[in-house]
Amino acid sequence: MTETSQPMIVIDNLVKRFGPFTAVGGVSFSVAKGEVLGFLGPNGAGKSTTMKMVTGYLAPTDGKISVCGHEVGIETLAAQREIGYLPEGAPAYVDMTPLEFLRFIADVRGLKGAEAKKAIDRAVARTEIGGVLEQTIDTLSKGFRRRVGLAQAILHDPAVLIMDEPTDGLDPNQKYAVRKLIEEMAPEKAIIISTHILEEVDAICSRALIIDRGAIVADGTPAELMARSRYHNAVTLVMPAAQADGAREALGALPGVAEIESVTRGEDVSFTVFQAGGAEGDTLLIDEVAQLARARNWTVRTLYREPGRLDEVFRRLTRSDTAKSEAA
Numbered sequence: 234m235t236e237t238s239q240p241m242i243v244i245d246n247l248v249k250r251f252g253p254f255t256a257v258g259g260v261s262f263s264v265a266k267g268e269v270l271g272f273l274g275p276n277g278a279g280k281s282t283t284m285k286m287v288t289g290y291l292a293p294t295d296g297k298i299s300v301c302g303h304e305v306g307i308e309t310l311a312a313q314r315e316i317g318y319l320p321e322g323a324p325a326y327v328d329m330t331p332l333e334f335l336r337f338i339a340d341v342r343g344l345k346g347a348e349a350k351k352a353i354d355r356a357v358a359r360t361e362i363g364g365v366l367e368q369t370i371d372t373l374s375k376g377f378r379r380r381v382g383l384a385q386a387i388l389h390d391p392a393v394l395i396m397d398e399p400t401d402g403l404d405p406n407q408k409y410a411v412r413k414l415i416e417e418m419a420p421e422k423a424i425i426i427s428t429h430i431l432e433e434v435d436a437i438c439s440r441a442l443i444i445d446r447g448a449i450v451a452d453g454t455p456a457e458l459m460a461r462s463r464y465h466n467a468v469t470l471v472m473p474a475a476q477a478d479g480a481r482e483a484l485g486a487l488p489g490v491a492e493i494e495s496v497t498r499g500e501d502v503s504f505t506v507f508q509a510g511g512a513e514g515d516t517l518l519i520d521e522v523a524q525l526a527r528a529r530n531w532t533v534r535t536l537y538r539e540p541g542r543l544d545e546v547f548r549r550l551t552r553s554d555t556a557k558s559e560a561a
């Protein structure tokens with residue numbers, strides 16, 4: 234999609250070791266303007282460590298990072314000027330009010346006078362923290378502290394945004410608001426977010442990387458990742474359990490059906506029908522299932538073709554035990 238535009242973040246063979254332990258084991262990728270890259274992976278996979286290196290807060294053991302043409306570690310300040318960073322957890326300056334904190338950050342970012350005020354007003358409006366500006370940060374709820382962190386990250390309208398679990402701790406309304414905000418900002422920026430919320434990937438990411446024990450194990454659009462699921466193109470039929478006698482056999486007798494899963498929920502039973510050849514098989518299975526349901530006079534509550542399940546792909550690719558791997 235945005236492959237033609239110049240990458241704004243280029244990461245080449247990035248490595249971080251802590252003593253004998255390899256937290257990030259040679260990761261390479263780039264992010265172009267307009268892309269929202271979702272960084273997925275189990276706890277301890279190396280997401281935050283990678284983000285800290287990209288933002289210049291942690292020195293890599295090996296590898297190269299360039300942000301808007303500036304190499305981190307050589308032109309670190311120039312690179313950092315282009316970056317807005319939301320670290321994991323809460324902002325550090327807990328004794329300040331959000332307004333004092335944002336004024337301080339504006340100063341650090343070299344914004345003065347009317348320009349600083351405009352930047353602060355915009356960030357406050359976008360993160361909806363106007364109601365808590367005069368209260369010290371340590372007295373704010375977790376979600377508001379997170380939003381203050383976000384306001385700080387977007388304050389100077391950076392070209393590159395690196396956000397470590399931006400919606401962590403937010404209520405559903407604020408999660409929605411932050412996703413909208415990311416979508417609005419996306420066309421003009423290169424954005425990396427980490428998240429444990431897989432729906433978020435489908436909702437806002439143009440591309441996702443799954444990392445496991447410091448290595449990239451998948452890289453693709455959300456649709457491409459979902460296509461790797463065993464549920465991709467499987468057909469799910471929900472019908473009243475009372476009518477389901479013989480249904481499993483009838484579904485199983487359809488040509489090309491390899492396997493059937495069923496779950497009973499209350500009065501209904503849900504069948505998921507997998508075709509031989511898996512996700513690559515013929516996609517007309519849904520028509521056959523629909524015809525069968527009509528012929529048998531089943532009451533169809535729901536009938537759909539599965540796009541694939543990201544959680545299943547994630548589990549399969551990251552199921553490796555969580556024991557720390559030794560440096561290669």
Ligand SMILES: Nc1ncnc2c1ncn2[C@@H]1O[C@H](COP(=O)(O)OP(=O)(O)OP(=O)(O)O)[C@@H](O)[C@H]1O
Pocket residue numbers: 251254256274275276277278279280281282283321
């Ligand atoms: N300063 C450090 N010293 C030693 N080990 C560290 C240090 N910082 C991180 N690690 C280890 O590196 C690994 C990767 O940690 P990291 O915080 O990057 O994981 P993560 O993918 O962000 O996980 P989470 O989803 O829990 O946030 C972990 O095993 C962690 O314990």
Ligand SMILES: [Mg+2]
Pocket residue numbers: 280281282321397
């Ligand atoms: Mg982390």
